[in-house]
Amino acid sequence: MYNILISDGLQEKAINNLINLGFNITDKHYNKEDLGEALKEYDALVIRSATKVTRDILEVAKEGKLKLIVRAGVGVDNIDVIAADEFGITVRNTPNSSSDSVAELALAHMFAVARFVGTSNYTMRNGEWNKKKYEGVELSGKTLGIVGMGRIGRSLADKATALGMKVVYNDAFGKVDGVKYNFVELNELLSASDFISLHVPYDKNLGSLIGKKELEIMKDGVYLINCARGRVVDEEALLEALDNGKIAGAGIDVFEIEPNTNEALVNHPRVSCTPHIGASTMEAQERIGDEVVSVIKEFF
Numbered sequence: 031m032y033n034i035l036i037s038d039g040l041q042e043k044a045i046n047n048l049i050n051l052g053f054n055i056t057d058k059h060y061n062k063e064d065l066g067e068a069l070k071e072y073d074a075l076v077i078r079s080a081t082k083v084t085r086d087i088l089e090v091a092k093e094g095k096l097k098l099i100v101r102a103g104v105g106v107d108n109i110d111v112i113a114a115d116e117f118g119i120t121v122r123n124t125p126n127s128s129s130d131s132v133a134e135l136a137l138a139h140m141f142a143v144a145r146f147v148g149t150s151n152y153t154m155r156n157g158e159w160n161k162k163k164y165e166g167v168e169l170s171g172k173t174l175g176i177v178g179m180g181r182i183g184r185s186l187a188d189k190a191t192a193l194g195m196k197v198v199y200n201d202a203f204g205k206v207d208g209v210k211y212n213f214v215e216l217n218e219l220l221s222a223s224d225f226i227s228l229h230v231p232y233d234k235n236l237g238s239l240i241g242k243k244e245l246e247i248m249k250d251g252v253y254l255i256n257c258a259r260g261r262v263v264d265e266e267a268l269l270e271a272l273d274n275g276k277i278a279g280a281g282i283d284v285f286e287i288e289p290n291t292n293e294a295l296v297n298h299p300r301v302s303c304t305p306h307i308g309a310s311t312m313e314a315q316e317r318i319g320d321e322v323v324s325v326i327k328e329f330f
């Protein structure tokens with residue numbers, strides 16, 4: 031019988047499916063001081079974003095039975111993948127499940143910043159009626175630059191095209207096979223796009239993909255959406271670009287520090303923000319649960 035620790039919760043259906051398959055499930059969140067020792071008793075660990083699996087934790091856990099870590103989500107940046115590999119522990123994620131949910135949230139932020147949806151909500155609650163002030167722009171006819179043409183980027187491209195947007199994209203791996211949209215170099219994308227949406231992981235060796243220099247290349251009055259990872263954008267440079275009007279609006283789901291501590295950014299009148307909820311839909315969570323079960327079943 032294999033023991034599985036579910037550290038950040040998982041869909042009930044997925045837990046029941048694992049139990050029915052004969053796995054021994056513990057649904058418990060350990061604090062970081064105790065996690066390494068506790069993991070010695072488990073064959074697999076399932077996490078979302080709250081648990082950080084650091085080298086220190088793995089150094090302790092490697093003395094035990096741990097063979098598999100499953101990230102119920104796309105990004106594996108909360109796992110020291112290099113250390114896990116060194117200690118013979120497999121790391122898997124669920125890349126197929128949340129693309130539409132994240133793409134829809136990116137679109138929701140695009141609409142929100144283009145039409146002052148969030149800002150109107152709080153100003154109206156303060157008794158303001160800013161009909162004249164909130165003249166927005168249409169998405170239709172605008173150029174959307176998508177940085178990162180993986181599953182989420184492709185889903186967003188299809189949805190944006192249906193709304194009448196023109197899509198260009200850039201990807202670190204170059205032109206993506208089977209993608210019908212126009213590939214352009216990053217600087218061209220930055221200078222040509224009315225809306226830019228980021229769908230790339232954070233690479234700590236490269237640092238922020240969008241900093242002061244990249245913001246300067248962008249069109250005046252561009253809208254920037256980040257539903258990828260907080261550090262992909264330099265928040266200080268973004269705030270400056272919002273203040274000086276270079277950026278007309280920013281839709282942000284992810285932050286350099288989470289939970290967010292950058293009050294100035296989330297309180298900016300031209301920012302639409304959400305607390306890292308890209309994959310937080312019933313549909314995505316159900317698919318993630320199913321994908322976690324398949325990964326574990328296949329592994330053992």
Ligand code: MLT
Binds near residue numbers: 102258
């Ligand atoms: C992911 O990496 O799957 C998303 O950012 C969602 C999450 O971390 O909760």
